[in-house]
Amino acid sequence: MVNFILSPAWFIGIDAGFETVTMAVAALIALTSLKFYRLSNMKKYYYFGMAFGLLATAFATKVFTNLIIYYNFIEQNSFGIAQTVHKAIGPATNFFSTGLLGYRLLTLGALLILYLLLSRKIRTSRSIKSLLIYFVLIASVFSTQVTIVFHLTAAAFLFFISMLTLKKYYQRRAKNAKYTLAAFSMLTISQLIFIPGIYFPLAYVVAQVVQLAGFITMLFTFRKVKNEKN
Amino acid sequence: MRRTRIDIINDMLLAIVNKGGSIKPTHLLYKSNLSHTLMKEYIRELISKKLIMEQPEKRGKSFRITDKGRQFSREYKKMKEFQESFGL
Numbered sequence: 001m002v003n004f005i006l007s008p009a010w011f012i013g014i015d016a017g018f019e020t021v022t023m024a025v026a027a028l029i030a031l032t033s034l035k036f037y038r039l040s041n042m043k044k045y046y047y048f049g050m051a052f053g054l055l056a057t058a059f060a061t062k063v064f065t066n067l068i069i070y071y072n073f074i075e076q077n078s079f080g081i082a083q084t085v086h087k088a089i090g091p092a093t094n095f096f097s098t099g100l101l102g103y104r105l106l107t108l109g110a111l112l113i114l115y116l117l118l119s120r121k122i123r124t125s126r127s128i129k130s131l132l133i134y135f136v137l138i139a140s141v142f143s144t145q146v147t148i149v150f151h152l153t154a155a156a157f158l159f160f161i162s163m164l165t166l167k168k169y170y171q172r173r174a175k176n177a178k179y180t181l182a183a184f185s186m187l188t189i190s191q192l193i194f195i196p197g198i199y200f201p202l203a204y205v206v207a208q209v210v211q212l213a214g215f216i217t218m219l220f221t222f223r224k225v226k227n228e229k230n
Numbered sequence: 231m232r233r234t235r236i237d238i239i240n241d242m243l244l245a246i247v248n249k250g251g252s253i254k255p256t257h258l259l260y261k262s263n264l265s266h267t268l269m270k271e272y273i274r275e276l277i278s279k280k281l282i283m284e285q286p287e288k289r290g291k292s293f294r295i296t297d298k299g300r301q302f303s304r305e306y307k308k309m310k311e312f313q314e315s316f317g318l
Contacts, residue, residue, distance in 0.1 A: 036309045039302050040236065041279045044318045045309075118317055165317050174314035225311045 008201040022215040023059035051113040058106035065099025105140040111157035118164040155191035179221040186214030240306040246295040
């Protein structure tokens, strides 16, 4: 039987709450970036908005999938009806696998766009972009069988994004860039902690907390930007 | 420090705002601190992005800032800070 629930019983629902917050932060950043694109017609705002829009959609998918599975889990445990459990397993597996695939594909797609944008390679050749998209697809599909693949791939993307952010911080010394660097670094670490989280529920909890902290830091950066006056 | 594209666009829009919303090409050339060729390139971009519009006059033409251009100018600092903070 596929183990759907990595979360310890006491954390069930709380992780969905955390991910709802991260979804909201990603959506806020996406909408602001797209607003700046509408004003300036500068493609970088569009790509940045699209990347965070994909992230927001990814987390929305994960929250929805998890809540459905958690609800079934709680129902099954509350009523303990063997027949209901037996009937629920087939469709639940398909539903969970589809939701998980959607979440992973959208997340890796978002990280790919962010990496290409920040490394100034968004206008790179179509063949290279096609290869990278193929890589993201393969990693997403394969990760439904081997979960570690997703977290390693996401960690790799986030590591390179963090390095690019560090480089830009040293080049431009923008006062808020250090918070963005901290945010991406935390997200990189959270993906690495999710790996032992597959086997140890406490690690899963820590990974969720670190991931949330990363997005809260990004929200902090966003607030500082919004408070800038002309 | 070298001006970025967004800095130059804002400087040009501010020059138009400071002239009461409308400016002659020669005044804009002087205020924007650009070469004639570069200024023409930016004006084409500003018109295509609907941040300014060309206004024919009795003698020559002038450029008028649009509502979108005014909004750009208001949001400029936030856009720039967003750009710098997220490394765009």
